[in-house]
Amino acid sequence: MALSAHYDALETRAPQEREAALMAALPRQLAHAKQNAPGWARILKDVDAASIVSRAALAKLPVTRKSDLPELQKALPPLGGLNATPVEKMAKLFVSPGPVYDPEGQGKDWWRTARSLYAAGLRAGDLVLNSFAYHFTPAASMVEQGALAIGCTVVPGGTGQTEIQAAVIRDLRVNAFGGTPSFLKLIVEKADELKIDISPLKKAIVGAEYLPPVLRQAMAARGIRVLQLYATADIGLLAYESATPQGALTEGMILDEALILEIVRPGTGQPVPEGEVGEVVVTSMNPDYPLIRFGTGDLSAILAGASPCGRTNTRIKGWLGRADQTTKVRAMFVTPKQVGEVLRRHQEVLKARLVVEGETGNDRMTLKCEVRERPGGLAEAIVASIRDVTKLRGEVELVAPGTLPNDGKVIEDARKYG
Numbered sequence: 001m002a003l004s005a006h007y008d009a010l011e012t013r014a015p016q017e018r019e020a021a022l023m024a025a026l027p028r029q030l031a032h033a034k035q036n037a038p039g040w041a042r043i044l045k046d047v048d049a050a051s052i053v054s055r056a057a058l059a060k061l062p063v064t065r066k067s068d069l070p071e072l073q074k075a076l077p078p079l080g081g082l083n084a085t086p087v088e089k090m091a092k093l094f095v096s097p098g099p100v101y102d103p104e105g106q107g108k109d110w111w112r113t114a115r116s117l118y119a120a121g122l123r124a125g126d127l128v129l130n131s132f133a134y135h136f137t138p139a140a141s142m143v144e145q146g147a148l149a150i151g152c153t154v155v156p157g158g159t160g161q162t163e164i165q166a167a168v169i170r171d172l173r174v175n176a177f178g179g180t181p182s183f184l185k186l187i188v189e190k191a192d193e194l195k196i197d198i199s200p201l202k203k204a205i206v207g208a209e210y211l212p213p214v215l216r217q218a219m220a221a222r223g224i225r226v227l228q229l230y231a232t233a234d235i236g237l238l239a240y241e242s243a244t245p246q247g248a249l250t251e252g253m254i255l256d257e258a259l260i261l262e263i264v265r266p267g268t269g270q271p272v273p274e275g276e277v278g279e280v281v282v283t284s285m286n287p288d289y290p291l292i293r294f295g296t297g298d299l300s301a302i303l304a305g306a307s308p309c310g311r312t313n314t315r316i317k318g319w320l321g322r323a324d325q326t327t328k329v330r331a332m333f334v335t336p337k338q339v340g341e342v343l344r345r346h347q348e349v350l351k352a353r354l355v356v357e358g359e360t361g362n363d364r365m366t367l368k369c370e371v372r373e374r375p376g377g378l379a380e381a382i383v384a385s386i387r388d389v390t391k392l393r394g395e396v397e398l399v400a401p402g403t404l405p406n407d408g409k410v411i412e413d414a415r416k417y418g
Helices: 015-036 038-043 066-075 114-119 139-150 162-172 181-194 213-221 336-345 378-390
Strands: 092-096 100-104 127-130 153-156 176-179 203-206 225-232 236-240 253-255 259-264 278-284 294-300 327-329 332-334 349-357 364-371 395-399 411-413
Touching: 015 038, 066 100, 066 294, 114 139, 114 225, 114 236, 127 139, 127 162, 139 153, 139 176, 139 236, 162 181, 176 181, 181 203, 181 213, 213 225, 236 278, 336 349, 336 378, 364 378, 378 395
Parallel strands: 127 153, 127 176, 176 203, 203 225, 349 411, 364 395
Antiparallel strands: 092 100, 225 236, 236 253, 259 278, 278 294, 327 332, 349 364
């Protein structure tokens, strides 16, 4: 199945045209957020919105992380004052673990997922079984809105009842699926067990969990093409998989058009070089719920070069783990933010990784620091900073640039348990 068509002309813009449009929209979005959202008015109180017209300027603004939302929302319920549209004018409010409350505004394809579904091959007239959860969380609403925007018809399956879902595919001749990879697998296995013919099913858009390559291959062998979307309950669509005009899956995921992406060193707001793994930080142009330098807590990296699918936006490697690597050492928490503070005090350090080793109750911390030059007394000064910032003893090992793994880890727990 060739997937050569694009959802709209935005996907094939010249990269410099897209960047110019985003940088022009950025100061307007900041001014809008400051004027209409009291939470952002506080966070950005010292920021001149009109002056933030470049990535360098944006990188100086504070990062507000997903992990901050529960406390922000407790202090200023229900949404921490981060919403520019009043709650009573929103369409829905969702509940994520934490709890964290997430809004959905009015309007067509508010989560912007239609683009990802279109890239997965969904077209007007398709019949989509939406097996994401309809209970509290927004995943089902995201897929439903995107499918309706394309012109699909949706069967709201939700989770569970695999026998009924398999029968629905057979009876209604459902040709597309939206849900988690593991639930798609369960439906297929139930259909095989009960000898239910689900051969009409040809397309699947999956997300919310890891997609094992072996599962994708097994579905392809049955004639079901599986592509992924990457979305969160606060941002909506972040990125999505695509295919070449010949139908071959392309590497990585394409960034959505309405976002400014940064990859930053975990625990800091400092962007990392292209290709280095770091935390996904996003600035959204959503007028209802503007999120400025929003740290998702996810790890990823930017892929160099243009996608062979013809889309010209930035590509990322997809989800590579979590950025919050907080660990407990000798009964005290050590965080990526603390490691970032040590680095801030010592500009000679290019990159660092705190390795925690030893047996339970006999922890040992070593901060491995990439440096180009080793001035006298540097290691001792860093040791003093570790003690000052973490209130714990730590050793320092100075290593050459490029020595540390490119996996986004700032803290590595290498202790033996059991």
